[in-house]
Amino acid sequence: MYNAPLIFDRRKFLKLAGRGLVVAFVLKDYLSFAGETPQPGSPMAPPGEVGAWIHIGEDGLTSVYTGKVEFGQNIRTSLSQIVAEELKLPVSSITMIMGDTDLVPYDAGTFGSRTTPQMGTQLRKAAVTAREALIELAAKNWDVSISGLIAENGMIVNSATGQRIGYGGLTKGQQILRTISDNVPVIVAKDWKVAGKSLPKVDGRLFISGKHLYVSDMHVPDMLYGKVLRPPSYNATLVTADVSKAQAMPGVTVVQDGEFIGVVAPDVVAAGKGLQLIDASWEEKTGQPSTANIFDYLVKNASGENNERGSENTKGNVEMGLKESDFQLSQTYHINYIAHVPLEPRAALAEWVDGKLTVWTGTQRPFGVQDDLAVFFKLNKEKVRVIVPDTGSGYGGKHSGEAAVEAARLAQVVKKPVKIVWTREEEFTWAYFRPAGVIKATAGVKKDGTITSWKFVNYNSGSAGLDTQYTTSNKQIAHLPSKTPLRQGSYRALASTGNVFARECHMTDLARLIKMDQLDFRLKNMDDDRFKAVLQAAAKAFRWNGPKASGHGYGIAGGFEKGGHVATCAEVLVNEDKEVKVLRVTQAFECGAIVNPHHLENQIMGAIIQGLGGALFEKIDFSSGKILNSSLSAYRVPRFSDVPKIEVLLINREDLPSAGAGEAGIIGIAPAIRNAILDATGTGLTVLPMIPNGTLTTDKY
Amino acid sequence: MVLDVNGVKHQITADPDVALLNVLRNQLGLTGSKYGCGEGACGACTVLVNGKPVHACITPISNAAGKEITTIEGLEGNGKLHAVQEAFLAVDVFQCSYCASGMIMSAVALLNSNSSPSEAAILKAMNGNICRCGTYPFIVKAIKLASKS
Numbered sequence: 124m125y126n127a128p129l130i131f132d133r134r135k136f137l138k139l140a141g142r143g144l145v146v147a148f149v150l151k152d153y154l155s156f157a158g159e160t161p162q163p164g165s166p167m168a169p170p171g172e173v174g175a176w177i178h179i180g181e182d183g184l185t186s187v188y189t190g191k192v193e194f195g196q197n198i199r200t201s202l203s204q205i206v207a208e209e210l211k212l213p214v215s216s217i218t219m220i221m222g223d224t225d226l227v228p229y230d231a232g233t234f235g236s237r238t239t240p241q242m243g244t245q246l247r248k249a250a251v252t253a254r255e256a257l258i259e260l261a262a263k264n265w266d267v268s269i270s271g272l273i274a275e276n277g278m279i280v281n282s283a284t285g286q287r288i289g290y291g292g293l294t295k296g297q298q299i300l301r302t303i304s305d306n307v308p309v310i311v312a313k314d315w316k317v318a319g320k321s322l323p324k325v326d327g328r329l330f331i332s333g334k335h336l337y338v339s340d341m342h343v344p345d346m347l348y349g350k351v352l353r354p355p356s357y358n359a360t361l362v363t364a365d366v367s368k369a370q371a372m373p374g375v376t377v378v379q380d381g382e383f384i385g386v387v388a389p390d391v392v393a394a395g396k397g398l399q400l401i402d403a404s405w406e407e408k409t410g411q412p413s414t415a416n417i418f419d420y421l422v423k424n425a426s427g428e429n430n431e432r433g434s435e436n437t438k439g440n441v442e443m444g445l446k447e448s449d450f451q452l453s454q455t456y457h458i459n460y461i462a463h464v465p466l467e468p469r470a471a472l473a474e475w476v477d478g479k480l481t482v483w484t485g486t487q488r489p490f491g492v493q494d495d496l497a498v499f500f501k502l503n504k505e506k507v508r509v510i511v512p513d514t515g516s517g518y519g520g521k522h523s524g525e526a527a528v529e530a531a532r533l534a535q536v537v538k539k540p541v542k543i544v545w546t547r548e549e550e551f552t553w554a555y556f557r558p559a560g561v562i563k564a565t566a567g568v569k570k571d572g573t574i575t576s577w578k579f580v581n582y583n584s585g586s587a588g589l590d591t592q593y594t595t596s597n598k599q600i601a602h603l604p605s606k607t608p609l610r611q612g613s614y615r616a617l618a619s620t621g622n623v624f625a626r627e628c629h630m631t632d633l634a635r636l637i638k639m640d641q642l643d644f645r646l647k648n649m650d651d652d653r654f655k656a657v658l659q660a661a662a663k664a665f666r667w668n669g670p671k672a673s674g675h676g677y678g679i680a681g682g683f684e685k686g687g688h689v690a691t692c693a694e695v696l697v698n699e700d701k702e703v704k705v706l707r708v709t710q711a712f713e714c715g716a717i718v719n720p721h722h723l724e725n726q727i728m729g730a731i732i733q734g735l736g737g738a739l740f741e742k743i744d745f746s747s748g749k750i751l752n753s754s755l756s757a758y759r760v761p762r763f764s765d766v767p768k769i770e771v772l773l774i775n776r777e778d779l780p781s782a783g784a785g786e787a788g789i790i791g792i793a794p795a796i797r798n799a800i801l802d803a804t805g806t807g808l809t810v811l812p813m814i815p816n817g818t819l820t821t822d823k824y
Numbered sequence: 825m826v827l828d829v830n831g832v833k834h835q836i837t838a839d840p841d842v843a844l845l846n847v848l849r850n851q852l853g854l855t856g857s858k859y860g861c862g863e864g865a866c867g868a869c870t871v872l873v874n875g876k877p878v879h880a881c882i883t884p885i886s887n888a889a890g891k892e893i894t895t896i897e898g899l900e901g902n903g904k905l906h907a908v909q910e911a912f913l914a915v916d917v918f919q920c921s922y923c924a925s926g927m928i929m930s931a932v933a934l935l936n937s938n939s940s941p942s943e944a945a946i947l948k949a950m951n952g953n954i955c956r957c958g959t960y961p962f963i964v965k966a967i968k969l970a971s972k973s
Contacts, residue, residue, distance in 0.1 A: 195920025195957050323916045330921035331912045331928060332905065333856020333896035340855035348850075391850050392842055466860050466868060466922040466956045515858075515922030516956055547861045721916055725959060729919060732958030755865040755954065763947045766960050 170228040173256065174298035176249040177206065183277050183291035185210070185217050187246060190230020191238045192222035192487060193513040194521070196785050197722040198238045200325045201318075204718060205243050208310055208318040209250035211274035212290070214325070222489045222511030224504075232488035234519060234613060236685040236783025239718060243781060251307035253299055260293045312716035312777035319777075321721035326513075337515050338483050339470040339544045346472070348391040349533040349543040350398040352384040353553065356748035357608070358408040369397040377401070378536045385533045387541055412608040413746035418457050418561050421583045425603040436590055436600035441565075444576025444597030448567025450636040451576075454629060456562040457810045458584050458621035460609055460743040461736075463557070464760055467515020468550035473530035474540040480507050484527040485514030492524030499528055500535070518733070519613035520554060551753035556743055557614035558607060560584020562625040566595075568633045572647045581622060583607060588619025588790065591626060592682050593648040609745060615730070616786035619684050620737060620793065624811060627680035627794030632807055641798060642667055642679050653713055653776075654683055657690040660772050661711035665692035674698060675706070676803025680794035686782025687714045691731070691791030693767075695799040701819040705735065705796055707768040712788055715779035723784050727771045730788030736761045738793035739814045825889045829854065830898030840886035844878075845869045847885055848895060856896035856925045860954070867953030870926040870933075871895045877933035879952075896925035899932065908932050911970035912963075919957035927953050931967050940971045 169175060178186045187206050193199045199219050207214045220226050222233075230242070254274045261279035262269045271283045280287045312319060329335040354361070361384075366377040369386055375397045378385040384401065388394035412420040445451055471484035480500065486492045489509040496507045509527070526543045534541040545553070560583045567576035574595040581589055583605035590600050602618075614620065634644035642662050649655050658681055671677060674696050681690035691710045697703050712727045740759045744751040752758045793811060801807045806819060825836045827844075829852060836847055848854040848871070857880055860868030864879035871880045872894040873887075899906040905913065908931050918924050927950070934941055934949040941949065946967050955963065 195918070197919060321916075323913070324918065324921075327913055327916060327918075328905070330918060330924050331909050332900060333854075333925045335921065336855065337858075337922065339859065340849070342853065342855075392838070392846060464956055466866065466920070466954065467858070468860075514920065516920035518956075544859065547863075725916075725919060725962060728961055729958035732960060733956070754863060755861040756863055760954060760956060761958065761960075762954060763951045763960050763964070769961060 171302050173249050173253045173301045173303055175228045176246060176303075177210070177253050178298060179253070179290045179294045179296075181291045181294070181296035183216060183289050185212055185290070186220050187217055188220045188227040189242055189246065190222060190224075190227045190490060191242050192233045192489065192511045194233065194485075194487065194517045195515075196238065196726065197324055197719065199513065200322055200722060201239065201718045202243060202246055203325055204318045204320070204322055205247050206250045208315055209247050210254050212277045214317060214322060216277060219325070223508070224489050224493045224510070225508045229490055232491055232522065234487055234522065236687065236786045239781045239783045240686060243718070247309050248303050248305065248307050251309055252301050252303045255307070256299050256301045257290055257293055261288055264288065264293065312781075318718050319716065319720075321719055324722070336512060337467055337470070338472060338485050338512055339467055339515075341472050341483055341512070341542065343472065343474060343540045346540040346542055347387045347389055347537060348394040349530055349541045350386045350394040351529050351543065352386075352398060352401055352403060353549065355405050356407050357411065358748055359405040362404045362406050364401055364403040366401050368400040368402070372397050372400070376537050378533050380532065383532065385529065387533050387537045408748060411747040414459075414744050417460075417559055417608070420608070421559060421605045422561050424606040425582045426605065436598065439597030441576045441578045441597045441599045444595070445565070445567040447569070448575040449570045450633070451565070451567045452629065452632055452636060453563070453565040454632065454809055456564065456621070456625040456628065458558075458560040458562065458624070459811060460556040460559040460611070460745070461614075461741045462551055462743055462758060463518045463520025463554070463614065464755070464758070465516040465518065465520055465550070468545040468547060469521065469526040469554065470542070470544040471524070471526035471530040472540060472542040473527065473534040475531075475534055475538070478506060480531055481510065482508070482527045482531055483510045483512060484524055484530075485517070485521055486511060486524050486527065487517050487519075487521050488524075491522070492527050495524050496527060496531060500531065518615040519617070522613055523555070525553065547755060548753045551758065552750045555610040555612035557620065557737075558584040558611040558618065559609075560618065560621050562621060564625055564629045566629060566633055568637055570637055572637060572639050572644055574633070574648050579626070581618065584621045585618025587617035588622035588626070588682065588684055592651065592654060593630065593645065594650055595648070608748070609743070615733065616684055616789050619682070619790050620734070621811065623680070623682045623684075623790040624794045624797070627682070627791075628797055628807065628809065631678065631680075631794075631798040631801065635801075645679070645681075651683065653688045654681065654690075656774065657681060657688045657711040657713050660774060661690040661692050661709050664711070664770060664772055665694075665709035667692060674803060676799040676801065678795045678798025678800070678802055680791045680798060682787075682790055684787040684790060687712060687784055687787025689787050689791045691795040693792070693795035693799045695796060695803055697800060697803045697819055702817060703739075703800060703814050703819055705739075705767040707770070708792065708795070709770045709772065710788070710791060711772040711774060712784070713774035713776055714782040714784045714787070716777045716781045717773060717775045718781050720773060720775075723773055724771050726784050727773070727788040728769060730786070731769055731771075731792050732761050732766055734789040734792035735765060737811060738796050739765075740812050742812050742815055825885060827885060827889060827893060828891065829893045830895060836885060838885060841884045843881050844871070844883040844885050844888050844893070845880035848880060854895050854897050858922055858925060860922070860926075865952075865954075866923075866926075867930060868923055868926040870929040870953065872929060872933055875933065875936060877930050894929075896929060899928070906932065907973050908935060908967075908970045911973065912966045915962050915966040915969060917959050917962040917966050919959055923953060923955045927955065927963055931963075931970065934967070935971055941967070943968075
């Protein structure tokens, strides 16, 4: 049945027709609606409609709406490419409207490498549906059939007559009302002209000229600066606070609400001084765990061994499997807390206008923070708008909206916009960490390399990457949550950074027990062709079987997470003073059809380099509720001088859907280095980070 | 106190020990220079004072008064990017780009003192700047490209 495309003004339409009704009519003049600012892309638009995602202006400029946020993944670019490809538009005519809860359809958040597979697919379908609707509109305009009409460079062209009309001329700025179909004819990757190419970062010039405004850079008229009083340690309770000196400063307001004390001032220096002038006394909680006893604490407080037996990931019988084996190996791995250290700390600018709260903040979950604010201030969600400008990174560390709530509380009291930018120390102390964990692995192997038993228990750090990705007939896999003394949360690739480390260490150690090459042992126990392909590609480029100098070692590791398949080879040198130097890394990565090769390479390179920190030296040091290394001079992150020679191999599987790439690239580097150190020295390290002081020691942790 | 920033003289009323970064960002609206650590450990706030790279977050304005201060905003001339910016753009270096201004200012300082630095010299000069996204190899590539132009 011919389903004529409809165009309509969304706001006027909804006002007249109400939500959820799809009525077949066209409202003519989008701009004539008195008293209402034309604002394409309201959340009231049904998300099943093209108009919720794509709006073509009368000038042909196209807005694309998504709840995903740009934190450095360069998805503003890749999503633009996907839409440009399907809608047959130049990328330069597309503006991505991202992470604004008033303008974009609901989205759970930017995490889990979901943007490309989920949002990319959604926008692709919306774009194809829009393309088809535009062709049908042109056919109707010209009174011809749709055959012979093609979309090309922002225009519909009649290939028989040469007649052409721009998209803007067809829609006249009105919305396209057409339900997005799941079965639209998307362009296959091998025919891509815009997607699949290394287009440069959208707005790149703004970023290299200092003109992009991150939240911490923003300024609105009458804006004041806020600071919040922090306890001296976790779980400290406020006994008394004398705020009179701060309050006496000119222009300074002290906001007190229970234990929450904030200072608002016309400039940031005064806000800081005001905070220092508050005389607060706290009762600190003693006897909290510290770095020295954290691992025992996590095991002791785990939710119980019984859970292991109830685990869904049990197959066969691990005890029987061990009996069948020729060699057994039990080892415990220890994963320290680490920090994300986004270079832009948490920041928020909050403004109340006529009972409506607007907050600009760098969060990976704009709608989640909208919820948090609505609950906190007992408001309807419609009265809270969260806007996320492109942000100075997060790596899983900015799911929350602490600064947003703080700025909004202060702004509500002073009745002026308030900006809060956390200090580095606050970011290190009051954000959250990648969880610490203890992983106990026990496995049995036959002389021929068959894995007969695999038992793997993670205490506290999480279930991502928990299951083995190698074949075995008997396995028992469990994650036992525990009590964490530090606030913990998401991290890039989540707990797989620890679980894959333990698994890949254990695999190499099993290979050594039976004197089999660690690559061959993996290939023997594998039934995933994509995993196999990246391992073989990495090994070949690395020259895995090539000669090694004395003191040098080779290690390999890999896995697949969230659609990204990765294999990493590392070469290390351990000298006579036991100093460890990572010399070179080769990493193969495959995540289906590649949308932007350069940005993917950058993402994978960055993941390797970030992973070096957690592998070698990053570690949160804490004692009884205090973070002891809450600064960048005390908490070491990778620098230029830490970077080895890195070779990234991208395998483009045009026959497979594009998966995300932000996370899986980080999982191979730590175990590959560890296995290389083992190869060089015979020492098998089991603690992350491995070389906090630069030299190899066999200290437990 | 008078600060000469990007060729413009500004009369500043602030304590002499206030950090230059504070004044640049919050009084002069020059937000290209970033706060990252507050202790001169990350390089995000790097600006040039008399051509030398300094950490604006730990430089009191009294130390910068009367000297030529150049920020990222001062690199462009007549709407034209500096050669180092052009090189960073051509290589398409960054992810989140929060470190970009500091990286570019440090690179400009390096190339002003050594127009064709070796890789070792680049690593040494840039080691005070952190890119948490890990784009270091692309930054090195961009600096090499700029050194040729």
